[in-house]
Amino acid sequence: MGSTKAASGTAVDTVPEPKYWQLRTVLVRALDTEFRTGEVLPNERDLSSRFGVARATLRQALDQLELEGRLVRRRGIGTLVAAPAWACRWPRPPTTTSALPGQLAGRRRRLPSGDRGGRDRARPPRRHRRPPGAPAADHARHGHRHRDLYVPDSVVPHVPGAFIKHSLAESSRARSVLRTLQRLELDGESRAVELGVAEDEAARLLERPPGIPVLVVTTSYR
Template sequence: MGTAQLTAVPEPKYWHLRTVLLRAIDSEFATGEVIPNERELSARFGVARATLRQALDQLELEGRLVRRRGIGTLVAAPRVGVPVSRREEGWPGGSEQSWQTVDCSIAPATEQLAAALNVPVGETVYTVRRVRLNQGQPVATESLHVPDSALAQLPEIRLSGTAGEAADQGRAVLRRLERLTVEGESRAVELGVAEAEQAALLQRPPGTPVLVVTSQYASGGRLAALAVATYRADTCRLTFGETGLVEVTPVPSAVRTAS
């Protein structure tokens, strides 16, 4: 078996500056403190403003800095834990204290959704949209897909089109799910970006990095629900405990950027 020669790739100037800035932030500035403006930082590190902006944008993307209009750029606060687990929040995602139901829609299962739910194409699927709040600020959205066959005893749901009633109907679906016994569940996490609909609920621009948590719940020997939650990657980190449960920790609202 032969060996390959690895070619060194020059480090971009903005990335090197990002590393230098990170060291300075960790050693010189406290949480919530405003760092010097771009002119001062450019002069201190001897770099062009364009390079500096790239480095600052990267650190904001990573959740290390936040920009506040009329104030400046601040050092982000340590993350505060928000657990993501059925044990602590109930199934399939918690009470209205942590999650707020936005609406509920009914549509035939597309080929892709039918494959994910293991149901025939065209079967009716209820989709409940919710937003998760921390200190009053949105940190995640969720689309919970429930096939009609999993809710055989649930009376027919008629959507009126009004936001208030659609939210009530979404809560009715959740109440029905609470009566089911969970026989198994699985959870997967991957990196993604917020599409326009998700970004609006998260109050962030489209394309914002998100952590996508996909959960499957089995009941009655079949897949009863599929939940796809998107957490803001700029303010959240995932940790896995001994129990295998996922914990997501968002930055406090005091230093969270406004959209």
């Protein structure tokens, strides 16, 4: 991103992509090609000056990547490259450790050893930010899958009317599926499903920073 497209004219798109999003794109690429899980990124001040943006802007990009689970930030330590995802059964994308226009070459300390740092001490606040228009799903990298789906429509295969075979077009059933789930009664309990936010413990379990949105199922006995 550097200085390109600083001039006004060129752009045809209504609104040029925000810097922090371009930055995210660059970083994603770097993560895919130049870093391995557990490695430490250059510090924020370094990166921001390297990319010619304010630290806050860089942090916006990092925030998003952390939200996406690609980074883990530790106060006093640094920003680490997180494990790819939640355990994927298929051969992961080659994790091309190969070459490419590398822009981020830097020190690459590996994580000491004991990872899974699920400490109990109350985590201090963190921030999250978000993404723009509609960048292609990063998951597209993997082998040729058929379709991606979101929480409700897919995680509940046994709920009537929620069977697989969905395509993006069909995913509008997501809501109706959730609704079905909400109407569900099992073992004499009744439950409600709503969107909530992961507290500390949940966040730890999900290996995501606290505050991320999750589906919350509340079970009620009478």
